[in-house]
Amino acid sequence: MANVTTIIPALSPPAGKTSNFVDPDYIGTKFLVVNCVFLPLALIGLVIRTWTRLFVVRSFRTDDYFMVISLILSCVLTGVTLDMLNWGLGRHMWDVPLEIFSPMFSKLNLIAAIFYCAATGFTKCSVLIFYLRIFPSRNFHMVVWTIVFIAAGYSIASILANILSCHPVAKSWDSTITTGYCMNRPVFYFANAGLGIFTDFATVVVPIPWIRKLQMPVRQKLAVVAILAMGCSVGIVSCIRLASLYKLLTSTDLTWTTTNALMWCTIELNLGIFGGCVTAIRPFIRRYFPRLLGLSSGGGYDSSRSRKQVHPLNSLPKSRPDFSGRDAHYSTTLTTLRDTPGNDSEEHILSGQHTNNQNKIEEVEGIIRTVEFDVENSSRTAQME
Structure with missing residues (x-):
């Protein structure tokens, strides 16, 4: 082992430091510790999402593939950044030998950013x-x-900028390369974080006007809003990561300040993966742990509170309903089950209950559409004519 007195530090120590x-x-x-907490959290979320899409919903789409790729990249990022601990990460730069900082620390830091x-x-x-x-709205699709x-x-621009930064x-x-030039990478990270914050909050805010238009119970709307709240977090x-990048921007002690910046990168990424997988948690619980949602108690729609006659569409009773009352009201319910061809919407978020022909409450895992029409007694009008 080389004598410590002959080791050249990556940065000269400040006054009063050795x-x-x-x-x-x-x-x-x-x-x-942060990596050991948030990476497993993202992994658990993705496992539940994948299982639900493959075996409950039986519909694995482009967004699911993207999330799988994201977790794979997160695992690689974790491996690279943990390896950086062996090459100076977490220590002051003047406590890191120059031969370790360059090239290994700098090279791994670049790979982690990519x-x-x-x-x-x-x-x-x-x-x-x-x-x-x-959301089927064309205007919404254009915004998204x-x-x-x-x-x-x-x-993509960030990836290319990192690769071609010098x-x-x-x-x-x-x-050791003295010719050429490099861009100011901390400034670039700062600008990149600003765009990231914009897209984070845009992802949360954009669906809100359309959520208000959804025809579903308030409780289910609140569940969707809770999912969006995960994106807000x-x-x-x-924003916290942006503050850590500001310190990185103003500091020359890169191996020390980069630690907090990478830590918040890890939290942001894995929390985003978990939040994106929350949509699959409710149908997963409905299928395997219904008591956690209180579904076994038959709660939800209370037929005793309504004087409407409710029947599945195309399943009206053979006997003619009585429309002679002054306030006669008739409604039908169309239930689109989860296996219906062409049903591309997220039916499990909107799943609920309806009343069957025997006036019994039953669970349905699909989209419930209620079509109501009024029939008025027109005999008096006919006599007047």
Whole structure:
């Protein structure tokens, strides 16, 4: 082992500090803990989502594939950043040997940035494409595709900017190259985070006007709003990450300040993956743990509170209903089950109950559409004519 007195630090220590290569200050432990908490959380969410799409809904679409890719990239990101702990991450730069910082730390830091940009791009596109399955409005689709274009565009641009941040490219990690030039990478990270925050909150805000128009119970609307709130929490984490990037922008102690920046990147990415998979949790619980939602109690629609006659569409009773009353009212219910061909909407979010021909409450896992019409007694009008 080389004598510590002959080791050249990656950065000269500030006044009053000396390099410590034996037992330096270290904050890498909290970074390890964060990865051990949030990556399994995202993995659990994706496993539930995948199982639900394959075996409950039996419909695996583009947004599901995107989310799987996002988690794979997140796993790679975690592996790369944890390896960075062996090359200076979590220590002050003056406690890191120059031969370790360059090229290994710089090279791994570049790889981590590339995988992070790709993973967040796939996550946001997955959530936005999922919206297209719920809301049929053409105007809404145009708005969503615009945000998809922005999210995918800046993600691809970020990947290319990281790869081509220096000329020659190797100058990004090899400090021995003195010719060429490099862009100010912290400033680029700061601008990239700003675009990320915009798309995070745009993803949450855009569906709200259309949610108000959905014909479903208030309780189910609140459930959808709760799902969107998960996206809002991701936006808040993005703001915190932006603050950590500001410190990175103003500091020369890269190995120390990069730790917090990467930590918030990990939290934001994996929380976004989990939030994007929350949509599958309710149908999963309905299928396997219905008591958790109180579904076994028959709660929900209470036929005793309504004086309407409710029957499935095309299943009207053979006997002629009595329309002689002054306030005669008749309604029909069309239930589209989950296996109906062409039903591309997220029917499990809107699943509920209806009354069958025997006036009994039964569960349906589909979209309930109620069509009501009034029949008035027109005999008096006919006599007057």
